[in-house]
Amino acid sequence: MSQKVQSATVAKVGLYVGEELARYGFPDGHPLGADRQGAFYKEASAQGLLEKVSARAPRVAMPAEIERFHSKRHVEKVMHAERDRVEYLDNGDTPVFPGVYRASAAVVGSALDGLARIMAGECVRTFQPIGGLHHAGRDHSAGFCVFNDLGVVIETLRSRYDIRRVAYVDIDVHHGDGIFYPFEDDPDLILADIHEDGAHLYPGTGREDETGKGAAKGTKLNIPLMPRSGDREFMQVWPRVVAHLARFEPEFVVFQCGADGLKGDPLAHLEYSPAAHAHAAQSLVQIAKRFCRGRLMAFGGGGYDRSNLARAWSAVLREIA
Numbered sequence: 001m002s003q004k005v006q007s008a009t010v011a012k013v014g015l016y017v018g019e020e021l022a023r024y025g026f027p028d029g030h031p032l033g034a035d036r037q038g039a040f041y042k043e044a045s046a047q048g049l050l051e052k053v054s055a056r057a058p059r060v061a062m063p064a065e066i067e068r069f070h071s072k073r074h075v076e077k078v079m080h081a082e083r084d085r086v087e088y089l090d091n092g093d094t095p096v097f098p099g100v101y102r103a104s105a106a107v108v109g110s111a112l113d114g115l116a117r118i119m120a121g122e123c124v125r126t127f128q129p130i131g132g133l134h135h136a137g138r139d140h141s142a143g144f145c146v147f148n149d150l151g152v153v154i155e156t157l158r159s160r161y162d163i164r165r166v167a168y169v170d171i172d173v174h175h176g177d178g179i180f181y182p183f184e185d186d187p188d189l190i191l192a193d194i195h196e197d198g199a200h201l202y203p204g205t206g207r208e209d210e211t212g213k214g215a216a217k218g219t220k221l222n223i224p225l226m227p228r229s230g231d232r233e234f235m236q237v238w239p240r241v242v243a244h245l246a247r248f249e250p251e252f253v254v255f256q257c258g259a260d261g262l263k264g265d266p267l268a269h270l271e272y273s274p275a276a277h278a279h280a281a282q283s284l285v286q287i288a289k290r291f292c293r294g295r296l297m298a299f300g301g302g303g304y305d306r307s308n309l310a311r312a313w314s315a316v317l318r319e320i321a
């Protein structure tokens, strides 16, 4: 087989699924249960999407890797949470469960494995359904998010791969406060975040006038939508995201495609269909091709109605594959 044919048959997209990732889920009827990866996988399989991607196995991150974003204090708190009989890692949303450290470290490690493969040229894009834990801050867990895999990826792009200008795009129904605030004064983190208005939903942040601080002023675009907004409102504001990203010419795209903005999600009040996710993904692939040599990592984020998350994430995978 010639080199050309061989490279043409290698999938451009790595899909991170596996038992270690599936275990990231909270017990006792918690909305973020351990069955979400399976719900997505079944739908992606039924849609014939798995043939288009390379399945990649999860990897568990080392503490030092997690500490590229998080404080040592926080990493050690999670590591010893079961031994210390900690009940919640925050004030009531994020309970400790058996294997919490290892499952959380698998979310981070899989993201780093995807990043390494992209930078090595083994694939161009990745999708990791169990990931995109955008509420965890440098020194704390929050909102079902133990470690922030997205933050670790951004810090790793800078420290290991010398890529500074990163586009972070977040369409989860909740504001991505765990990325916004740690990078609020960072002029090279180009952020666009469409979410349900904070007056109506956790975490209450992400106002339109929050655009970055100091030298970073203007590098962050927050677009809150009122409850009951749907595809029409999403499509109306999306060109602002594209213009914002194009203005700063990023080198790499990180995409948090939470599915909790779909109609019927038990925790929120927007009314998207999977068409919103497809539109965003297709558009971001174009941005990535134009500025970033195609490089894009997508993460599933939130989404608590199983049928919704299965369809929204499959729509994303279809567009990036």
Ligand SMILES: [Zn+2]
Pocket (backbone or CB within 6 Å): 172, 173, 174, 258, 260, 301, 302, 303
């Ligand atoms: Zn969410």
